[in-house]
Amino acid sequence: MLVAAAVCPCPPLLVPAVAQGAAPELAAARAACTDALGVLAAARPDLLVVVGPAGQSGRGPHPEGARGSFRGFGVDLDVRLGPDRGEGTGEGTGTGAPERALPPSLAVGAWLLERTGWSDCPVEGLGVGEPLAPERCVAAGRDLAARSARVALLVMGDGSACRSLKAPGYLDERAEPFDAAAARALGAADVQALASLDAEMAYALKVSGRAPWQVLAGAAQGAGLAGTLLYDEAPYGVGYFVAAWS
Template identity: 75%
Template sequence: MLVAAAVCPCPPLLVPEVAAGAAPELDAARAACTDAIGVLAASRPDRLVVVGPAEQSGRGPHPQGARGSFRGFGVDLDVRLGRSGDDGANGTDAAAERELPPSLAVAAWLLDRTAWSAAPLEGLGVGEPLAAERCIQVGGEIAVRGERVALLVMGDASACRTLKAPGYLDERAAGFDAEIARALGTADVEALKALDAELAYELKAAGRAPWQVLAGAAAGAGLSGELLYEDAPYGVGYLVATWS
């Protein structure tokens, strides 16, 4: 059963080494992510599942100890998704088979930064095209993996908030992000299930599929939400929320 969830953005710029100057405008987002992971630890889970958007090569499960890297962003920095083999379920060989997608590498950095040790963990990369029904089904399957399951959900909102945004300015982006912020801040499962996948794609909102996995996992759990951070410093919507 899902007992807690944290929602965090996944730009590699959250990692100061990648930001090449620490990007102080993201300090508040980093602090909020730390607080959100603290909520996960306080929930005393028996398993943490980290979900994030992924391209084709990074989709599917990633075991505890899987390696990630920020070398593709010009930084000689490697991370692991938790300490390899801590729960005895995943060996180091399996963990080394595939590199984490960037979203899960950012999650691994956040977890390492907060010295996560509350529970064994695993990762799941989900593709942008994954249909809402399948996302919800996957979430439901995650929720029954243990008596006390927690989720760390990585994903950005629209990338079209300003003229300099990666997706340029789209007048629909602000309203879309506001509704996402409301749904995440109030743990509105039905609103997340009903997200318009086509609109999310047009607005380059990478978090759509992971958020719908969360919705599937949280169905019937009776969790309450709190929005910890909301901003778009680079024209991309970044949100941090907790469900408990």
Template identity: 70%
Template sequence: MLVAAAVCPCPPLLVPEVASGAAHELDSARSACTDAIGVLAAARPDLLVVVGPAGPEGDGPHPQGARGSFRDFGVDLDVSLGPGPEASAPDRELPPSLAVAGWLLGRTGWSAAPVEGLGVGETLTAERCVQTGRELAARADRVALLVMGDASACRTVKAPGYLDERAAGFDAEIARALATADVAALRALDENLARELKAAGRAPWQVLAGAAESATPSGELLHEDAPYGVGYLVAAWS
């Protein structure tokens, strides 16, 4: 059963070494992510599952200790998914979203529960996302989720997806749903609109919706901003 969830953005720029001289611009987002992960630890879960976007096709599960890096972003920095020894004979690296999660967990010294990762395809249907969430919630008596994903990438003319007038309203509705733990609103997100607005968090948020169906969490929005024209949201459910 789901006992807590943290929702965090997943830009590699959250990692100061990647952001370099602009690292201070995301200080408040990092602080909010730390607070959200603290809510997960306080819930005393038996299992933490990290869910994040992994490209159009997705890349499936990752065990505790799976490795990732930020070399593709010009930084010689390795991370692992949770504490412990490196996973034996890993066949692939963590996708960037889970690498950022690994960095966040390492930064906060996560030791509250075993950790697993799941990369989900950005084109995964809402129905499949919700079913995946239900399955994750049934993995243990007390399950926590760390849900990684950005909102729209079309908030300004300099955004990765250029300016789309629909983006601000889309992000505002996501923020409202996360702040109020509105499971139905997350489940009903428009997949096509999310894709057009380059909102990479859509599938992970709908996994969260499925996991929370049998729970009655309360929500709190800890951070909302759109630096670089991309919506970054941090929330905690407990």
């Protein structure tokens, strides 16, 4: 059963080593993420799953100990999913297959967990493809919630990348209303509103968080959680939200 969730944005710029001189611009977002992760810790879960958008190679489950890197962003920084328990986790699947690298969204999630010193419970990852239909996202969320008696989710994903003329997707007048609706749903823990987000519109507006948010909606069905919106800004023309559910 889902007992808590934290929703965070996933730009690599959230990592100060990647942002470098621009790091102060997302200081408030980092602080909000820390607060949201504190809500997860307070819920005392027995399993934490980090859910985030992923390309083809990063989709599907990632075990505790899986590794990611920010080398592709010009930074010599590696992360691992979950604490090092000294048990040889993350060294493959047990069949001799090489470990898959974490997709960037899960690498940012792993960095957030390392930054806050997470050691409360086992951590796994789930990379979700952007095309995944809403009903399949919801079903995946239900499956996650059934994994253990006390499941928590760290849900990574951004709003529209079309919020300004300098945004990655240029300005689209539909972007701000879409993000406002998503922010309301995240802040209110409105499961139905999240599950109803328009997948085609999200794709057009370059919303990376749609599928992960709808996985959260499925996991939270019947859980009766309340939500708080901790951050809602678009500093680079991309909607970044932080929310905590408990």
